[in-house]
Amino acid sequence: MYDSLILLMVLSLFLGCGCWLFFVWGVKKGEFDDLERPKHRMLDDDDEEKGEKK
């Protein structure tokens, strides 16, 4: 009866490990070095034309 439970717990650990590896990869790539700029980046670039018309 506990077999399925243990299987699920191990599975969840593996899933979690996948996320963890993804996180470690992100840190090593420097994705967490600048926490300010990215949130502004999405607002940029698309309204350049407006600036030209002004």
Add this chain to the structure above:
Amino acid sequence: MSVQPDICFHCGAQIPVGVVVEKQVEGATLRFCCKGCLGAYLLITGAGLSSFYTRRDTEEAGVGSNAYQAGFDDAGLAAFVRHSGHSDSIDVIIDGIRCAACVWLNETFIGRLDGVEQVRVNYATNRANIVYDPSRTTPATLFARISELGYLPRPYTRSAAQESADREQRDLLIRFGTAFFLTMQLMAYSFALYAGYFQGIGHEIKYILQLFSLLVTAPVIFYSGWPFLSGAWRGLKNSAPTMDLLIVIGALSSFLYSIYATFNGGEVYFETAAMIVTLILAGRLLENYAKRRACSGTERLLGLTVGTATRITGEHQEQVAIADIRTGDILLVGAGERFPVDGRIQEGSADVDESPATGEPLPVLKQTGDRLTAGSINLTGTVRIICDHPAADSFVARVARLVEEAQNRRAPIQGLADRIASLFVPGVLLLGLGTFFWQYRLLDNPLETALMTSLAVVLIACPCALGLATPTAIVAGTGAAAAAGVIFKGGDILERLSSITVTVFDKTGTVTCGTPQVQEIRPAPGIDPLELLTLAASVESGSLHPIARAIIGHAAESGAAQRSASGLRTVAGGGVSGMVEDSPVLVGNERFLRECGVPELPENQTTSPGGTMVFVARDGQYAGSIMLSDSLRDEARDVIAYFRKQQVRSLLLSGDRRETVQFTVDALGLEGGTGELTPADKTVRVEQLRAAGETVLMAGDGINDAPALSAADVGCAIAGGTDIAIETSDLVLARPDLSRLVTAHTIARHTMAIVRQNLGWAFIYNLVGIPLAMSGLLTPIYAAAAMALSSLCVVGNSLRLTVKRYV
């Protein structure tokens, strides 16, 4: 003249009187403070990026007015370029970035330049990484284009120390991330166990859950908690128990207890062990971020130290690195440049601002044969100098060595948390032993019960609240300080600042403005004072000399209209002559006017110490004089009064003349002052004070203050001061405003009050928890709940610091 200060459309700085540049745009008139700003405006709008002006969100003017002067050449920048494959890259600090729109503007603009392949600007550090094709563009072109935009680019190299700090930060982030992820998994098992505790649970399933808990907790303790383990070991080896040891005892005792309980039946404390490590890692991480933010803040305040100089060999001029200058080399130093080495003037004469080196506020005339000190600034004409000492022996280098010596002498100071830990750790261990003894011998409980009860006491006594008490308060405190324009370079500085007993001020540039101000106007009989001011201001209008700027500024304030002057001629160390409305006007010192044949100069008038007289003549007749002196900062008096109220003594140490120092001491109500001190003397004075048991705050801005700044318990530099002072200080005021020192001190005191409250709270938690644990009544579920509650209280209390508005 307008009463409302004119604001430059581009840079937002106040437009100095008489230099406004106007531009008609679609019917509206835009006003700029200089051609540079107008050029930048045209460049930005021309590139179709004019939405910058509506996007930006900034309140303060940033880059100084002389920011546009720096020149760049490829030879000098070559050392900063990194090669990879067919493209090169260079790291640049872009000065003047103040908001997200600036970042956007720079990224978009640089990205469109020919040959640029990729550009990324880091908003937090103002650092840009530019990847470009070396066959299509050069670093100097890029730099020139950035400075045309109105920003000041500086090459950036990572020092080994920064490199390792970056690595450490990433390492810490991974350790924290791992701990966080595993603790999440652990909580799922723990909740199942909690439910089992209340509703009943089968032995087998409980055992499985506990085994899984053990599996995920072990890496948290031994991988994520490694910094604490090694720190605790170091502390033990030096027989100085630290905070780390306390954390390790708490985590290890609950971990070992839980392993025992897993295999022998009973409740486990795994989540307590994992939580302690995770939460305290979070505190460390936050503290590190605050520190890095402070470092990049000071990085931005540092100016461009002269990296190269112009050497003359025969008819040939070349740019050489300062380290390559040899004794006897002939160098060319233009107006506005810093002298790179100590030397003598070979040809030419110039007014030299020596205030960074000596503290003397007024420029000194240097002529052929006069000695010059490295670090002082050439204000007027281009001169040729002969190098006396290579850069490694220059005045600045000698001061740098003094700084290093002072830093080496400074013993590390034990923080409050570590002081508490050194008492707490032995106390907790004794309590554990006592419990064991009490349970085993007096109550005759079995050995196992006695052992478990005493372990429970130890783990309850080492709560996370104690570990979180200091870091959270310090992060909140440094954050509040940064918002108020005060940059703390580390958390321990808040602690030291809150307990200072003596403040030592430098004079020039610290309690005074560092630039002369008009004090008094003495017209000759029959001449209107305003007229006198107008004449002087009109003739001085083109000059960069601090006295000229003071007179022009004063004229604008008092409403004296400037008239156009022609035929202006400057004599270094003398004055200026020119024509104002067909009458020749002379403005300068006494000797200059005498040499120009002006009769009837008044006899030596009394001047206050540190003051300078400027004489004015029209049509060859003496018209009056203007007295200037380096005036005290408006806020200096209040700052000193504040410190007196806090029972902190204030002293003045200056390189300036004794009478001037005494005058300042009397005017500000300081408790004492000494003049004519060399940089080494200042250091000795500070060290004497410290030896006498005082905690010393030193505030200064000059090269000559640097050794004393690093010798003091807390060194405070002021923005606009010299680089070396900013670098060697612990605390930087981001604006030249002394009242921020009061803000800094207030924040430091509040932060330490919060830390004490937090520690007090953790102590109360112990007071309740330990008796419960000793009697063996405490169950894991209550221990976990109490721990979460106390941690929340501590974090919430610390956050109060960020809510309060300083400034």
